[in-house]
Amino acid sequence: MTSHHLPASVLLAGGGTAGHVSPLLSLADCLRRRSPEIAVTALGTESGLESRLVPARGYPLMVVPKVPLPRRPSPDLLRLPVSLRAAVAAAERAIDETGAEVVVGFGGYVSTPAYLAARRRDVPIVVHEQNARPGLANRLGARLTDFVATTFPSTVLPHAVVTGMPLRIEIARLDRGARREEALGHFGLEAGPITVLVTGGSLGAQRLNTAFEATVGVLRGAGVQVLHLTGAGKEFVPDLTGPGPTYVVRPYTDRMDLAYAAADLVVARAGANTVCELTAVGLPAVYVPLPIGNGEQRFNAADVVAAGGGLLVDDAALTPRWVHDALLPLLADRVRVDAMAEAAAGVGERDADEKLADLVAWAAARSRAGQR
Template identity: 40%
Template sequence: MSVIALAAGGTAGHIEPAIACAKAIKEIDNNANVFIVGTSKGLERDIVSKRGIELALIPATPLPRNISFATLSLPFRLLAAKRIAQQLLVDRKVDCVVGFGAYVSLPMYLAAKKLKIPVIIHEGNKKAGLANRVGSKFAKEVFQMFPNSIKGAKTIGMPLRTEISNLNKETARNNARVSFGLDPNKQTLLVFGGSQGASSVNKAIVGSLEELADTNIQILHAIGNKNTIDESTKKFSFYHPVSYIEKMEMAYAAADLVISRAGAMTIAEQTVLAMPAIYIPFASGNGEQSQNVAELVKDGGGVVISDAEVSPAVLVRQIKELLANPAKLHEMSQAASRHGLRDADKKVAQSALALASAHK
């Protein structure tokens, strides 16, 4: 029996690909023992167990972006996390480690290297993070979503849930709209900001409602669990705010146009589904989201608005222009589909099982 540990945590963008790969591994070899390794500080504690996958925890080891006291203490914290990870790998008799970046991955990579356990890396962002850059130096296999993220890596796209990758939007559209309380015959705009929502996008959408009231569109808006919307929006019957969308595949099926952030997972889902989209990259970090979406926008698969420029007036103009032009939406859809790669979950799973088998 192969034992495979998948290191992923922090945000849904790291966790969801790991879950997709875990399920793909079990589909290929139901006897494989697969579990996810995360930390107590990310979303993994809320997400992983609900999907029927075991979660093991090690200490978080944040990698500072700037010189600070945290930088000076990093070697000691990393060494402690590596020792715990190493003991976990020994205790569980792990045959292969698959990492997706983020804080949890680096100590897992280093522990696996020490124990001569094969490592596989998947990099989701256009600009590779430190953990994956380090791990790629000794990994047996390196995969990436975007070309040229890591030198020598294989571009395979993003591991996605089968509910997304196998979705037939046209077949599901009417039922999807009805399930959200939408009119089956109206053009539908889907708005969301990722797993945590997006306050700047929320404000701009709410501010645009008066101008959009005279159009024949409806809006499905995931505002985020931690955000609230002004009670005055209830007067707009075409506006449907929800805290969170559990079944994103149904939301995509309902939509003619999407407004979203530009996280790697979001881009992967929307390109695989050929969704026309307005992207508003999250401004923090090292500009990863702007880099993620640059080639897609250049090729006509989306429109980008910077977070600093987003406003009700800008959104109204873009929404009206696009939804009034079916030919343009079709062109965007076709361009987006050319960037959508499927079956990354299966490719990672096959590689993990092969390396795990050879390690025994």
């Protein structure tokens, strides 16, 4: 833990997706644990996920207009100077009204105006990049500060130090073995069989849902137990005729800590938050990157796959035949599964929130000393 004192007020900018909001809230909680009197304010938009999650966690939210940064010529590009100017002005007001001594940006729509406003107000900036491939906002932010944190060692940004992903404390401090009995009971699972957690995140992943729904009987026949989180509105009733362990289907759970404690292996997308949670708790995984966007999900999983803690499977290859031909032999090899778990834990980072808080304190100290 750093010897530097935290600033009295911090403005945390990020929103739009859980990938930005989750680490923002984890840092906010860490700052508050360290210094209960610190003023922590979030900067977001009226329509993003942050508009619901930030107030629910007990933090004030100030809003800026949403400023999409187009990747190619479009009408949005012509409107950009006007809309960006309004967003920067709103971010400057947030800095002034909160007396923020440090601005921390997590990327996305909100961070660009926050970085520009902080630069104009001469307030130090801390950047946190969640993905292996940095987005436009954080590529800009990293040029304006020496305080840049990345989740993955492979991320290329100026001045970057690897902190990992700030995680919810119930995940970061999870002891899977100690909580396993409670976890199995929570989901109505059995204590003996090897257990697979299938999850496509809060929205679900149709490719995963289709492949596993078609192989319920095959999995149960092989002695495999499954906890399948399908996403809201995508659940199905599994065919539990015939012998074998149970197959539990839920649309979602607000107790992912217990889902992880119940599992021996996970099949999931490769969002940065998912990869970091699974490695932090030492869970081996089959990562199925989302086949859209700029391909960052494949890069997110690259380090843990290279270390032997996970497998990478193309979305199109995740079929019922793959479950039969590839997954079942893997699950039958407990020595390999255990080795993958150890390898995953070896690249996991449980203290990223503390490391990022250290960076905030260091930025504030440098600013107080008149340095940048």
